[in-house]
Amino acid sequence: MKINEAARAGKLKINWSFAVPCIVLAMLIIAMGILKPATLSLYFLGIKCDISVSLVFVAAGQTLVLISEGIDLSVGGVMSIATCIMATMSEISLVGAILLCLVIGLAVGCINGLLISKLKMQPLITTLSTWTVLGGCALWILKTDGGYIPPAFTNFLIHRVGGIPVTLLFIIAVLIMWFFLKNTAFGYSVYAIGSNERAAYFNGIHITKTKIKIFCISGVCAALGGIMYAGINATGSPTVGESNIMMSIAAAVIGGTSLTGGRGGVTGTVVGVFILKLISDILVFAGITSYYTSLCQGLLLIICVAIGSVSTLLKNRRRLEYD
Amino acid sequence: MSGFVVKKISKSFGAVKALDEVNFSAEHGEIHAILGENGAGKSTLIKILSGVQQADEGTITLNGKELRFKSPKEALACGIGTVFQELSLMQDLTVAQNIFFEHYPKSKGIIIDKKLLREKALELFQKYDIMDIDPDIRTNQLSLSQQQMVEIIKVISREPSIIILDEATSALTQNRVHWLLDLARKLADKNKMILFISHRLQETRQNCDRVTVLRNGRDVGVRTLNEVDNDELVSLMIGRKLSAYFPEWKPMASEQPQLEAKSLTIDKYLNNVTFTLRKGEVLGVGGLAGQGQVPLFLALAGIRHATGEIMLDGRKIVLRNPGDALENGITLIPEDRSTEGLIQTMSIRINLLLPSLSIFSKWGFLNRKQSERAIEEAIERLEIKMGSSDDMVMSLSGGNQQKVLISKYLMLNPKVFLMLDPTRGVDVGTKSEMFRLVRKLAEEGNSVLFYSTDLSELTGICDRVMVMYDNSVFDTLVGEEITKENILKASVGESIRITQ
Ligand SMILES: Nc1ncnc2c1ncn2[C@@H]1O[C@H](COP(=O)(O)OP(=O)(O)OP(=O)(O)O)[C@@H](O)[C@H]1O
Ligand SMILES: [Mg+2]
Numbered sequence: 112m113k114i115n116e117a118a119r120a121g122k123l124k125i126n127w128s129f130a131v132p133c134i135v136l137a138m139l140i141i142a143m144g145i146l147k148p149a150t151l152s153l154y155f156l157g158i159k160c161d162i163s164v165s166l167v168f169v170a171a172g173q174t175l176v177l178i179s180e181g182i183d184l185s186v187g188g189v190m191s192i193a194t195c196i197m198a199t200m201s202e203i204s205l206v207g208a209i210l211l212c213l214v215i216g217l218a219v220g221c222i223n224g225l226l227i228s229k230l231k232m233q234p235l236i237t238t239l240s241t242w243t244v245l246g247g248c249a250l251w252i253l254k255t256d257g258g259y260i261p262p263a264f265t266n267f268l269i270h271r272v273g274g275i276p277v278t279l280l281f282i283i284a285v286l287i288m289w290f291f292l293k294n295t296a297f298g299y300s301v302y303a304i305g306s307n308e309r310a311a312y313f314n315g316i317h318i319t320k321t322k323i324k325i326f327c328i329s330g331v332c333a334a335l336g337g338i339m340y341a342g343i344n345a346t347g348s349p350t351v352g353e354s355n356i357m358m359s360i361a362a363a364v365i366g367g368t369s370l371t372g373g374r375g376g377v378t379g380t381v382v383g384v385f386i387l388k389l390i391s392d393i394l395v396f397a398g399i400t401s402y403y404t405s406l407c408q409g410l411l412l413i414i415c416v417a418i419g420s421v422s423t424l425l426k427n428r429r430r431l432e433y434d
Numbered sequence: 435m436s437g438f439v440v441k442k443i444s445k446s447f448g449a450v451k452a453l454d455e456v457n458f459s460a461e462h463g464e465i466h467a468i469l470g471e472n473g474a475g476k477s478t479l480i481k482i483l484s485g486v487q488q489a490d491e492g493t494i495t496l497n498g499k500e501l502r503f504k505s506p507k508e509a510l511a512c513g514i515g516t517v518f519q520e521l522s523l524m525q526d527l528t529v530a531q532n533i534f535f536e537h538y539p540k541s542k543g544i545i546i547d548k549k550l551l552r553e554k555a556l557e558l559f560q561k562y563d564i565m566d567i568d569p570d571i572r573t574n575q576l577s578l579s580q581q582q583m584v585e586i587i588k589v590i591s592r593e594p595s596i597i598i599l600d601e602a603t604s605a606l607t608q609n610r611v612h613w614l615l616d617l618a619r620k621l622a623d624k625n626k627m628i629l630f631i632s633h634r635l636q637e638t639r640q641n642c643d644r645v646t647v648l649r650n651g652r653d654v655g656v657r658t659l660n661e662v663d664n665d666e667l668v669s670l671m672i673g674r675k676l677s678a679y680f681p682e683w684k685p686m687a688s689e690q691p692q693l694e695a696k697s698l699t700i701d702k703y704l705n706n707v708t709f710t711l712r713k714g715e716v717l718g719v720g721g722l723a724g725q726g727q728v729p730l731f732l733a734l735a736g737i738r739h740a741t742g743e744i745m746l747d748g749r750k751i752v753l754r755n756p757g758d759a760l761e762n763g764i765t766l767i768p769e770d771r772s773t774e775g776l777i778q779t780m781s782i783r784i785n786l787l788l789p790s791l792s793i794f795s796k797w798g799f800l801n802r803k804q805s806e807r808a809i810e811e812a813i814e815r816l817e818i819k820m821g822s823s824d825d826m827v828m829s830l831s832g833g834n835q836q837k838v839l840i841s842k843y844l845m846l847n848p849k850v851f852l853m854l855d856p857t858r859g860v861d862v863g864t865k866s867e868m869f870r871l872v873r874k875l876a877e878e879g880n881s882v883l884f885y886s887t888d889l890s891e892l893t894g895i896c897d898r899v900m901v902m903y904d905n906s907v908f909d910t911l912v913g914e915e916i917t918k919e920n921i922l923k924a925s926v927g928e929s930i931r932i933t934q
Contacts, residue, residue, distance in 0.1 A: 295798040296791040303788055306777045313737065313774045314788040314842075315760040373779055 128367030128374070132382045132415060135365075139389045146396040157276035161269055163388045164278040165190070165340035167381055170359040171285050172332025174380045177363050179325050180305040180372025181234040185223055186333035186359055187352030188245025189216050193337025195249045198258020198347020205261055212334040219245065220330025224323030242356070249349040258347040268342045278343070282381060289377035301325060305372030361408070362387055365415040386411065436497050437461035437627060438483070438596070443492030445478055447829065450821055452478040454651040455492070460644075462595070465618055465628040467638045467659070469671055470648035471861045472833025473819040476631050477519050479648070480600050483629075484516040485509035496596075515594030517602045519631075519832045519859065520772050521581050523573045523588075530555035530569035533588045558591055562617065566724070578605045578769050579723040579887070586614065590621075597621060598629040601832065603637060604858045607723040607887045608922070615641045633833070633861050634888065635664055647671055672863050679862070680894040681870045683877075687715035687897050691748070692881040693764070693850050695734065698742040703729040705905040707742075711850065711881045716872060718896030719885040720921045726905035727885050728769060731852050734883070735759045735766035746850070760789060763849035767840060767856050775839040778828040782820060785827050786812055786842045793846070812841035816864060832859045840868070851875060851882045857891065869895050889918045903927045 143150045169186050176183040193212040201208040219241055226237045270277045292298050300321045303311040312318050336355065341347050366383035368375025390411060391404040440458040444451070453475045460466035468476050481487040483494065485503030494501045496512065503509045509516070523532045530551045538551070555569035564587065567580055576584065582605040589597065599618070603611045615637060618628045622643075632638050638645065639659055647655045647670040655670050668676045693711040698704055704726045711717050719727050733740035736753030744751055746762055753759050759766070768774035776785055786809050787794065794805040809823060816837040820830055827835055836859050843851070853872070857865045872882055872895055886892055892899050899911045901924035909924045920930045 291799075294800060296795040296800065297798055299784060299788065299791055302780065302784075303777055306779050307773070310774055310777050311788070313756055313766070313768050315755075315757045316788070316791075317755065317757050373777075 126367070128369075129376070129379045129382075132366050132379055132386060135411075135415060136382050136386050136389070139386060139393060143389065143393055143396065146393070150392070150396075153274050156279070157269075157271060159385065159388060160276045160278040160282060161343050163384050164281050165336040165343070166355060166358055166362065166384050166388070167282050167285055167336075168332045168339060169336035169355050170362040170380045170384055171289065171377045172329030173359040174363040174366075174368050174375060174377050175301060175325055176234070176329045177360070177368050177370060178305045178372060178375050179301050179322065180308070181227065181322070181325070182238065182360070182370075183223065183326065183329045183333075184235070184238040184356050185219055185241040185245060186329060186336070187356035188242040188249065189219050189330055189333035189352065190337040190340065190355055191249040191349050191352035192245050192252065193334045194341040194347040194351055195253040195258070195349055196347075197260060197338055197341035198253055201261055201264065201341075202259050205264055209338055212338050213331055216330035216332075216334030217327050218330070220327035221323060223330070224319075224326035227326070228319040228322040242352075246349070246352070249352070253347050253349050256346055256348045256350075258341075260341055260345045260347075262345070264342050265345045268339065278339075281339070286378060286381060293376065297321065297324065302373055305374075307373075358384075358387060361412050365412060383415075386415075439495045440479075440483070441493045441495075443479070443482060443489045443494070445475075445482060445487065445489050448821065451651055453482075453489070456648065456651070456653045458646055458653060460627055460629060460646075462627045463622055463625045464643040465622050465630055465641060467630045467632070467642035467645040468648065469631075469635075469638065469645055469667065471671055472837070472859075472864060473831040474648040474671075475651040476648055477600055477831060480516060480518075480598055480629070480631065483509070484514055484598060486516075486518075510592065510594070513595035514598065515589040515592055515596065516598040517582075517585050517589050517600060519600040521578075521585055521605075521770075523581055523585060525574040526572060528570050528572055529567060529576070529584050532573055532584060533558065533569075533591055535588075537592065558587055562587060562590070563613065577724050577728060579607055579610060582606055583610065590617075594626075596627045596629070600631045601633070601859050603632050603634065605855075605887070608889055609722060611637060611887075633859065633865070635667065635862065636890070639664070639667075649673060668862060671861070676863060676866060679866050679869075681866075681873050683873045683895070685897050686877050687712045692746070693734070693883075694743075694745040695730075696743040696745070698730065698733055698740045698744070700729050700733060700738060700740045703738075703905060704733065704740060707902075707906055709900055709907055709910070711883055713881055714876050714879050715897045716876050716882045716884055716895055718892040718899035718916075719883060719902060720889070720892050720899050721902035721908070721925045723887075725902040725925075727902050728854065729905075730902070731766060731854050731883070731885065734850075734852055735764060737766070760846065760848075763846075764852065765789070765843045765846050765848035765850070766852040767843055767854055769854040769858075771835055771839045771858075776827050776835060779826055781824045782813075782818070782827055782830070782838055783809055783823040785838055786823075786845065789842055790845045808845050812845050815844065816841050816867065833861055833864065836860050837864065844871075849880050851880060853882060853884050855886055856884075857886065857888070889921055892916070892921060893918060901925055 169190055173183055173186060192215060196212050197208050223238055223241055226232045227234050268277055300316045303316055304318060304321060308318060340351060362383035363375065363380045364370065365386055366379025368379060387408055390407050391401065394404055394407060395401065438460045440456065442455045442457060443453055444455055445453040456479060458479065470476050482489045485506045485508050501512065533555055534551060552569050559567065564583060567583065573581060582602060586602060603614060606614060618630065619641065622628050630642055642659050645657050645659055646653055649671060665675065690713045691710045692713045696708050698707045707730055721727060729738055732738040734744065736756050736759035744753060751762055772778060787805055794801050813823065818837045818841065819834050827838060830838065840856055857868055860868065872884065876882055884896060893916050896916065899916050899921060901908050901911065901921055903925065908927060909930065911920055915930065923930050
């Protein structure tokens, strides 16, 4: 085998599906800076982190599920119910309410995982059902937005440690956890299952156990998302989860995670979350009415996905000649 | 000039130069073999001739006309039909749908007539003498060997004038290999051109007229097959002489049983199979295709559930899934590397690591140093030819993929090794290396259950050969009894022993 020079020069590998969202985010930040220089400050970063942190948690769990070629719609239900529990019970015991939320997230994930891996049910339908059930329960606990959250908890979450927002620390913690998780045996198994479940099974990977773990993590992440939301906004909401379902999937996909499994990661997802959250700001600063926000978010989703797949197409042109 | 003339074709993949100014020519009416080591560039050449890939440089002419295919469709339109190395049937469609994909028989309206499809398929099967495949069955229900047959029929049904067979015999059993070779000869007699790639020298030599040898992406010689001996061919291919194909070995099996199977039964697939695999033994498994060999292996690997008992070292074990089997030191090399063994879109490194994840991790965290060392050793042991271990498995040549498959299971140091046709698509040099490895595993006190579609492998390295017929063990041959003739006889249910 001979090495030819031109090819070696081109060997620098760029992961386009991750690079593209980073570039988009950078462009958004620059555009914001131009429109309103005040946004390039620690203060503004803090505000952004505060409104993003709950979605970061939900989307991180979702990403894991997507990598394993699943999808988790129940995150919406778990998140809603968590905010409701926080709003009604944290007055009695904050720690108790938080633990209850986490246990519910874990239990829902466990049920999802069992149904999907043992009964071979479709993830979409299974989690759609659990979402519906949980959504109903949330409305039963709390009829409308409101409730009571101990101010101490809210103040803790929006606190700045020497100027650094606590919520940013949480986001960094998610990234660090992901970095470790990705390099564990479990992390490899998740990617393997998403790429080719049959081969993963032949390689001795416990499909059932791994899937249950994946959905449990997603459930707990969604519960954490709900806890954060309730804490930061000092309110419970029986319907807040719903918009977070699509947002969590969108953030993951914008960040380079593939819906067909086997590719992606939480780092990209965090970038995706910030992109989604910044778009609405940009539109406001540019003087465009907020009606256009979801329109623009949708367009951006298409653009990001298209850029991602076109660049992989170009990169893999040779390989795709097989098809 | 009639036939194919390929001049100075080059093709690179990133840093790898797969073809380097290759010249090649073949004529109508001949069976032309292409030989070469794994990664020599045979499949790449084939893919260029059939429009799947485009050459970077060079020209191809067919019957004096220059060709430049942009897609496989154009090649098909020019009468070039190719059976590719990796099977490409659509697993969820039926056999008939696969065969007639994109050239459905004419019927009224736009709706495809299922009955007509079935009839046409049956007609084809009749014409080409295939009895054991139902056209309405889904392709994923077929054995690998049957899938390969369907693939061949699919290509031939379009009546191409040039037929390219890229390792089409590697997944076929002996009787089917004969069928294919006879068919190829008949087609060549009708003035068709056949390009034939195989790593089995024997069948190549018996059936082909001329051979072109590739080495490291270059053409190193064209020979007429009955004027050249095996030694010369091998040294053309690998650039040196090969000592002995099969290793010298002494039977080392102890009387102590390692793995015992007692009346294993899977409804319709396996019927009351009982046998003992001894410590230090290589037990061959023979028979025609589909006589229960694959289900037996899958049951022993915990992939399919069978009733009956499995004992390991005298202890009863329960295998609910492949994970259980691996924990007990039982390892299977699956039959179909592309769907069962390897994850094509993941890196070579991670593929090698997958089955041994639990060995190299503590509290879930991988021990980098240890695992990297094991990966390096694995790559060196079978000389896997690749760019970097971070490349995807799908960028490897077929034979090198097979090496990855075997290496990753070797990393587990299993006690019982279940090998389903492990040498499929592997070149002579590496095969020989693998036989040595199998014997060495046995010498070290492990045991190997060895299934092969190549009879000479069974006679070459097995202590005993268990021949399966009609989903159960028909006979077990020992010592002097292990000959090709006896295996073939037992395969069709004839007793090899003189009855009193
Ligand atoms: N899509 C690809 N991307 C990168 N490298 C490739 C690709 N396809 C082939 N190669 C490389 O080109 C070389 C030739 O491969 P090819 O498949 O032609 O070998 P081969 O002679 O058919 O081998 P085998 O006997 O193992 O099938 C190999 O080194 C392989 O790694
Ligand atoms: Mg090949």
